[in-house]
């Protein structure tokens with residue numbers, strides 16, 4: 001912890017901004033970065049600490065990698081030691097499918113950077129572009145003008161200091177349990193029924209994972225994955241029905257994970273012994289997906305705050321990086337239709353992904369049906385990549 005972090009966080013420098021973004025991770029920091037590059041006065045606040053980890057595995061899909069490349073940030077991810085991933089291996093029952101990543105739109109490899117790296121890099125880039133970013137400040141209330149339009153917000157430091165800030169637009173990038181969505185009264189447009197519980201942790205790279213690949217393992221009722229990340233570590237996770245997780249986790253999470261891995265593939269379990277794990281296992285008990293209204297008078301939502309889906313398709317970060325740019329372009333007038341246009345494009349690209357994620361999250365399929373869902377997922381991800389690749393270049397990093 002730096003000396004500055006042990007003291008009370010500084011309150012914002014101004015009392016008025018063009019845009020205040022609540023939440024400074026992949027959705028919020030990216031939105032702040034793009035709005036600042038477009039010349040707006042931007043404040044981003046987060047109640048957490050700069051560079052802190054969060055509950056998430058971190059496989060980027062092509063859309064996410066493309067966005068980092070378009071914004072000039074991919075080099076820093078690779079330079080920090082995140083290995084390029086050249087193929088995706090799907091293990092359906094006993095059948096292995098090895099799919100090389102085809103070079104397209106300047107992307108020839110995937111990356112799975114730790115959130116401590118990715119989110120911090122986005123924050124630093126937002127600051128370098130002129131955004132003010134303040135951590136350890138929580139948004140507690142939205143302020144409205146006499147017409148009921150959101151016109152600012154109240155911030156609170158851990159010591160109880162309060163500041164009020166005015167803004168033309170308040171962006172909620174504050175995650176699934178969004179305070180901005182709740183206080184703005186954002187209606188739910190779609191909700192899904194299924195969810196997977198996730199257990200994940202980090203292991204030193206085992207010889208069988210020496211070739212850097214995203215590896216996914218599937219059998220009815222179970223899923224797992226291994227993704228290579230920095231520091232010579234692999235992130236390994238299992239996806240379980242929430243009822244099984246609740247029933248069995250009490251007797252030991254490590255044993256439950258080892259059992260699930262062995263049910264999927266004994267070699268997988270042997271490569272990830274509990275005793276070699278680095279750090280604790282992380283638990284996510286599962287939450288159904290939701291698509292919320294993305295905007296209203298004086299407010300907008302981006303990232304999980306507006307659109308959350310089950311992690312079984314590992315697409316939330318890529319969505320966040322995609323929608324940060326769709327929103328920034330709508331706010332600055334670079335895209336037609338304003339915030340309504342943002343919502344229309346977000347929903348067009350998101351709804352098929354939300355629906356297919358929900359089907360996969362049921363873990364209640366046979367392998368032929370799952371492969372069909374993965375083909376649909378692949379087509380929809382290709383459609384979103386084409387959409388992003390056709391956008392004009394984002395403004396370059398400020399010197």
Ligand SMILES: Cc1cc2nc3c(=O)[nH]c(=O)nc-3n(C[C@H](O)[C@H](O)[C@H](O)COP(=O)(O)OP(=O)(O)OC[C@H]3O[C@@H](n4cnc5c(N)ncnc54)[C@H](O)[C@@H]3O)c2cc1C
Pocket residue numbers: 022023024025026027028045046047048054055056057058059060061137138139140173174175176178179198284302303304305311314315316317318319320
């Ligand atoms: C177990 C699990 C595994 C996952 N694996 C993957 C994966 O492999 N690949 C992938 O692409 N996606 C994955 N996801 C999804 C991904 O984590 C999310 O989609 C992503 O984190 C969304 O980013 P965000 O910036 O919208 O929100 P978040 O990452 O949730 O960030 C929100 C921020 O808002 C701040 N905040 C909240 N409330 C306030 C407030 N009132 N005031 C100030 N700040 C506030 C929080 O401190 C936080 O920093 C996974 C999710 C889970 C749960």
